[in-house]
Amino acid sequence: MFDIAALGSQFFVGLSRSMILFIVTAGLSFVLGVLRVPNIAHGSLYMIGAFSAYSITKLVPGATGFWLALLIAPLVVALVSLIAERALFCHLYQREHLMLLLFTFALSLILGDLVKFTWGAEYKSIMAPKLFDGSVSILGASIPRYNFFLLIIGPLVAVGLWLFTNKTKLGKIARAAAVDREMVGAVGINVSWVFAFAFVFGCFMAGLGGALMAPTISISLGIDHNLIIEGFLIVTIGGLGNMWGALIGSLIFGLSQAFGVLFWPQFAIVFPYTAVVIVLLLRPKGLLKSVW
């Protein structure tokens, strides 16, 4: 019924969608794992990343602006999160999860209004550089060039994350803190700053995801809510706090969505969620080992 070109193009666009989801949820999962904070404001930070990217490309037009945005927008988000961590979060880590959930929800509303205050309610849009603009025809199916770029960036980020958590001292400490924070403190490491770093690092990923997504969407208020729901589903099916679980979760989510719209377009909405239900029925704690 469906030709190879249609199946191939759905696989391809689904895979590139998964890459963005992975970058954002890896950060969410990292914060969950190390700090035990279910950060609902993660989506708002993604939104700030996208809006910052818009401002940077307005200041510096052309391809240079795009590359600068990819670099600076996540740093802007990191700065915002550093302020939030030192002023608010660092006093709250000992609270129960429900409190943290409510607190981060409140923060997401505040950040949402701050975005409206700073950038206004109008929709924004930025262009991908000429290199990634337009589409390429593969076996008769036309695919946006930008999706190729996402497919290159995604694995690069994954490798970078692996190197960071396994090969650097800071990464190892953060992983250790995720398993046993008292022990990390007992060997003389300043846990407070490890936590601050872990939080900022996780939020940096949200900003990077937002900046990468910016050229493909209409940048508007509300893009945070949509993403954060998907984000939590992904980290749940992957295994809470497990970054590689976030990768697998993103792939399941992105691909089931892409094939769902090909096979059963009227009811495509339910596909990724059905996949989530099936995974949770079979493995209630997620696919990979949860650190919780």
Add this chain to the structure above:
Amino acid sequence: MSKSKFSGIVLFGLVVTLSLMMLPALSEARNIKVGIIDTYSGPPAVFGNDALNGFKMAVEEINKEGVLGGKIEFTTRDEKFKPDVAMSMAKELVMKENVDVLVGTINSGAALAVSEAVAKTEKVPFIVWISKSEKITGELGHRYVFSCAENTAMAGKAGGVGLAKKPYKKYWIAGEDYEYGHAIADAAWRYLKAAKPDVEKIGESWWKIGESDLVPNLTAISAAKPDAVIFCTGGTGMTNCIKQINATGFSKNIHCWFHTAIDHAVLKPLGAEAPEGISGTIQYLFYYPQTPENKAFVEAFQKAYGNPPGFPAFNAYITGKMIAGAYKKAGKIDKEKFIDALEGLKVASPAGGMVEMRACDHQVIYPMHFGITKKLPQYDFVTASDLVTLTGDDVMPKCEDVLKTRKK
């Protein structure tokens, strides 16, 4: 009692009686209170703000000479795109603020909730200005609800009539899975099929509202090879969809129609990257027709608010003029008399000509423009060209058809 004392009491009594008799006349000259419930946060805020600006401009003009000796004053509430919040805010405006007229909402669900639970039960006139569900003045219409927005039946009919003139046969329907999306899809398909019976619907796809990545949907639709697609999205979802249509090169082989695709709130953010050749329908464009009235309206609006008026501003401006016009015609501040006066009322359109509030179903009559997106040298964003204007008679569903839906 001495005579002078007696006449003193009589005189005092006379003064009191006279002043009491004067009171109702004095109280007539009070201000008219309008309660606005709309979305001022989240993605729809861009339309909510535009409507509010249009209304403010009308009110400023009206208040220069006043209405029935008073002025129009208004108060706003942000319902955050939530029908339940809109309903409780409308109640609060009626009970505590004692508003004379309720106005607002971009969310069709909110409009229907306010219409049923507040306007109808409390007998307070409610004028809808952005929400487009045809149920508002159709199936669920009643004496106390009016619409100054074009509804999905009008938009769908305009799209259907416009598309019927094109050579396309195989259609796909795609959109956001909510009231507006389905309503516009049903209406467009109904009227297209009626105008051109040999069209065929080969499939439908629906995605959740707010979905950011539509590329998988677009590639899946193009695999089915339709001639044209009826897209049923609104606001930021539409900007998103058009952007991704451009990125995938979707519209090179497949014609795309959206209601309000030629709205500048949708096209402007995309700048020069919006695709050409997409068709759309809308009741107001700030650059068409270039009547002296429209030029003056756009210039004044631009000066006051820094950007040209969109269709919400146009609807809301007319709403303001309708409110003032109806009170003048009614001659007093009375809700029932206001409704009688508003039925069939005609006010000057800021685009030129007159606009009528149809008496039979309380739906405003607007002509609709059908156009194709094109880059023109005088604008730094894509605008509509090849514009064809369908008259109010062309796009309005018949009174008896609308009233039939109410009797069920």
